Amino acid sequence: MKDVNVGICGLGTVGSGTFNVLTRNARLIAGRAGCSINIIRIASRRPRDDMDLGDIPFTTDIFDVVNDPSVDIVVELIGGYDTAKELVLAAIRNGKHVVTANKALIAVHGNEIFDAAQKAGVVVAYEAGVAGGIPVIKAIREGMAANRIDWIAGIINGTGNYILTEMRAGREFAEVLKEAQELGYAEADPTFDVEGIDAAHKLTILASAGFGVPLQFEKGFTEGISKITPYDIAHAELLGYRIKHLGIARRREDGIELRVHPTLIPQSHLIAKVDGVLNAVLVDGDAVGQTMYYGPGAGDEATASAVIADIVDVARAVSIGSEQRIPYLGFEPEAVEDLSVLPMEDVHSAYYLRITALDRPGVLANISSILSEHGINIESIMQKESELKDGRIPVIILTHTVQERQMNQAIEELEALADTDGQVVRIRAENFN
Numbered sequence: 001m002k003d004v005n006v007g008i009c010g011l012g013t014v015g016s017g018t019f020n021v022l023t024r025n026a027r028l029i030a031g032r033a034g035c036s037i038n039i040i041r042i043a044s045r046r047p048r049d050d051m052d053l054g055d056i057p058f059t060t061d062i063f064d065v066v067n068d069p070s071v072d073i074v075v076e077l078i079g080g081y082d083t084a085k086e087l088v089l090a091a092i093r094n095g096k097h098v099v100t101a102n103k104a105l106i107a108v109h110g111n112e113i114f115d116a117a118q119k120a121g122v123v124v125a126y127e128a129g130v131a132g133g134i135p136v137i138k139a140i141r142e143g144m145a146a147n148r149i150d151w152i153a154g155i156i157n158g159t160g161n162y163i164l165t166e167m168r169a170g171r172e173f174a175e176v177l178k179e180a181q182e183l184g185y186a187e188a189d190p191t192f193d194v195e196g197i198d199a200a201h202k203l204t205i206l207a208s209a210g211f212g213v214p215l216q217f218e219k220g221f222t223e224g225i226s227k228i229t230p231y232d233i234a235h236a237e238l239l240g241y242r243i244k245h246l247g248i249a250r251r252r253e254d255g256i257e258l259r260v261h262p263t264l265i266p267q268s269h270l271i272a273k274v275d276g277v278l279n280a281v282l283v284d285g286d287a288v289g290q291t292m293y294y295g296p297g298a299g300d301e302a303t304a305s306a307v308i309a310d311i312v313d314v315a316r317a318v319s320i321g322s323e324q325r326i327p328y329l330g331f332e333p334e335a336v337e338d339l340s341v342l343p344m345e346d347v348h349s350a351y352y353l354r355i356t357a358l359d360r361p362g363v364l365a366n367i368s369s370i371l372s373e374h375g376i377n378i379e380s381i382m383q384k385e386s387e388l389k390d391g392r393i394p395v396i397i398l399t400h401t402v403q404e405r406q407m408n409q410a411i412e413e414l415e416a417l418a419d420t421d422g423q424v425v426r427i428r429a430e431n432f433n
């Protein structure tokens with residue numbers, strides 16, 4: 001069987017992890033792949049003095065990798081949209097297979113990239129892009145092939161989960177984010193992590209692979225964790241809930257829900273116990289029921305594990321000369337359905353509300369009557385002894401499930417009440433029953 005030659009573009013966190021694991025475990029990986037996998041070229045903006053690359057040629061021009069006729073698989077680990085897209089399309093044009101960890105690229109340009117790859121007869125694999133080291137794309141595209149997948153929900157940003165976990169222990173947001181950056185978990189621009197964009201990229205890909213719909217990143221709803229306060233984390237806990245940043249995709253008759261936002265989850269649910277840089281993805285299939293995939297969502301060797309699994313998949317195909325075995329998004333192009341993404345106002349959810357109100361008679365009655373006029377039932381209400389010491393009190397309410405449209409109208413009226421400070425904090429809640 002033919003050896004398979006790999007060229008790595010980008011020698012940062014994931015690139016170095018990939019080099020180290022491929023080198024360290026070369027024999028056992030070859031045993032699994034059925035051929036040797038040789039790194040024959042590495043390119044990155046700057047050389048790494050801390051790494052010994054042996055006699056592998058290093059260049060600062062990533063297009064040297066794509067233009068090297070001996071390279072079978074281009075491993076794209078530079079990140080970003082534009083240059084990465086140019087690089088991947090050039091690789092495809094040159095008849096090379098591509099393995100990438102770049103979820104931004106796939107979520108935004110994936111339809112075009114897969115189309116080009118399909119025509120060229122090459123594989124574009126992206127397991128490392130979704131939930132890092134967890135083999136969730138393989139689970140959905142292959143392991144769940146029998147099922148109609150109804151919904152997918154997950155903690156899919158390691159940095160965000162790390163921050164929320166440490167904030168629960170009393171640490172400061174900014175300090176924990178800095179630590180996540182030092183550990184190599186965060187994106188080059190960490191607003192992608194804290195504002196939910198990275199999770200939205202991943203959710204877009206999960207929804208397409210799960211439901212058989214085109215990638216529709218720009219239509220989803222995205223809210224990050226930057227406004228979550230220690231106060232709300234502590235009060236959600238008092239109510240028996242934990243705040244997690246979730247991506248939720250649901251298939252409905254009239255379209256798909258695609259939304260990323262902080263979410264209250266019952267503390268007893270397995271996913272509420274997923275802490276630190278760990279990720280977890282719940283996938284609900286009509287035949288199997290709920291399944292959950294759990295593991296490290298970021299980090300050098302954890303992500304490399306998924307990059308190399310894709311390299312092995314491609315290498316098996318290359319070395320025995322077979323065609324692409326699995327469709328890019330798990331469905332053959334003619335089976336992809338044009339289901340559109342629903343507006344957020346059509347989504348149903350329960351809500352945690354925190355209303356800062358004046359401590360005077362009749363306030364609670366006014367709040368309850370606005371909620372009930374919009375058909376919103378209260379599950380529980382907590383009126384806290386004022387810590388503000390200025391005549392205002394926080395009122396915390398957990399509602400039953402209601403349509404977001406109703407809630408938007410109710411919040412608008414609550415904020416206009418003379419008794420409130422005009423800013424209602426809202427966090428959606430789910431129990432996955």
Ligand SMILES: NC(=O)C1=CN([C@@H]2O[C@H](COP(=O)(O)OP(=O)(O)OC[C@H]3O[C@@H](n4cnc5c(N)ncnc54)[C@H](O)[C@@H]3O)[C@@H](O)[C@H]2O)C=CC1
Nearest residue numbers: 010011012013014044045077078079101102184298299303
């Ligand atoms: N860090 C992590 O835990 C994970 C990262 N990813 C994804 O993997 C990809 C790489 O991420 P990291 O390794 O963390 O980033 P990084 O910033 O540590 O590494 C990127 C490397 O590529 C090089 N590079 C970037 N543009 C280049 C260009 N035009 N020419 C030459 N070299 C260039 C940089 O100099 C750097 O060495 C990104 O798409 C990221 O979203 C995916 C899963 C986990």
Ligand SMILES: N[C@@H](CC=O)C(=O)O
Nearest residue numbers: 157158159186187298
């Ligand atoms: N920045 C990302 C890296 C992995 O995808 C994260 O924190 O999850």
Ligand code: NA
Nearest residue numbers: 127130132134
């Ligand atoms: Na993965």
